[in-house]
Amino acid sequence: MKNEKQKTIKKPQLTEKQPLWEDDWLAKASEPGLPVLRFSPSAWAKLLYFRDRSNDEIGGFGVTDPDDLLLVREFVTVEQEVTCVSVTFDDAAVADYFDRQVDLGRRPEQFARIWCHTHPDMSPAPSVTDEETFNRVFGTCQWAVMFILARDNRTYARLSFHVGPGGHVLIPVGVDYRCAFTASDHEAWETEFAAHIHPAECFLTGRDDIQAAVEREGMDLAVSYDFLEEFQCLDPAERQLVLDELAGRPELWDPESEVMLL
Numbered sequence: 001m002k003n004e005k006q007k008t009i010k011k012p013q014l015t016e017k018q019p020l021w022e023d024d025w026l027a028k029a030s031e032p033g034l035p036v037l038r039f040s041p042s043a044w045a046k047l048l049y050f051r052d053r054s055n056d057e058i059g060g061f062g063v064t065d066p067d068d069l070l071l072v073r074e075f076v077t078v079e080q081e082v083t084c085v086s087v088t089f090d091d092a093a094v095a096d097y098f099d100r101q102v103d104l105g106r107r108p109e110q111f112a113r114i115w116c117h118t119h120p121d122m123s124p125a126p127s128v129t130d131e132e133t134f135n136r137v138f139g140t141c142q143w144a145v146m147f148i149l150a151r152d153n154r155t156y157a158r159l160s161f162h163v164g165p166g167g168h169v170l171i172p173v174g175v176d177y178r179c180a181f182t183a184s185d186h187e188a189w190e191t192e193f194a195a196h197i198h199p200a201e202c203f204l205t206g207r208d209d210i211q212a213a214v215e216r217e218g219m220d221l222a223v224s225y226d227f228l229e230e231f232q233c234l235d236p237a238e239r240q241l242v243l244d245e246l247a248g249r250p251e252l253w254d255p256e257s258e259v260m261l262l
Contacts, residue, residue, distance in 0.1 A: 051118040059087035062114030124156035
């Protein structure tokens with residue numbers, strides 16, 4: 001009698017799902033001690049619109065429910081000067097924004113604790129400038145959140161608290177489709193964008209300027225921008241413009257290693 005071969009059944013490996021796009025992050029959010037920064041679909045759609053509308057950083061505030069301070073119902077911008085690596089809010093515009101929110105009966109923890117901004121590149125990691133701004137503006141608050149949305153939809157959210165010994169923790173991000181939300185309003189968003197977003201010139205004229213900017217932002221010089229990936233996405237005419245510019249800018253090239261510094 002022939003021996004029967006035993007069949008081995010391999011159990012599928014379970015992997016951690018991404019909380020932003022999977023359904024089970026809502027269940028995880030109910031676990032004790034695990035806060036989640038959630039956006040209403042309309043607030044998330046507006047944030048994406050502003051990010052994709054510009055090649056610069058865009059900043060604003062998250063406005064939350066009074067009883068759920070990590071549920072962002074609205075994304076609101078103020079007048080600001082922006083570049084590809086920075087956002088500077090107008091002080092008078094911030095004061096006006098605070099006055100309007102108070103007039104609506106909202107408390108500061110609803111409209112002045114979640115700082116949202118976008119990164120025009122593929123990295124959501126905070127820069128040195130981001131850290132300095134967050135510490136300067138929100139360092140005296142009992143708690144605050146720094147949220148960053150990158151070009152490829154990757155996110156960074158850090159909850160910092162300054163009560164007792166203080167501390168901070170990275171928290172997941174999600175879009176909460178369970179809450180009531182309004183429809184997209186591109187016309188109103190475009191009006192707000194035109195009124196509030198003011199691009200400023202941001203030129204790095206030479207190798208020393210590039211090195212200084214890289215060191216200031218805490219970036220790796222060789223990978224500070226996903227240049228090759230972005231270059232491949234350009235139209236042929238745009239690629240030629242970039243090549244023509246590089247041909248006339250020998251200071252951007254390392255003559256020894258022939259590695260482009262950008």
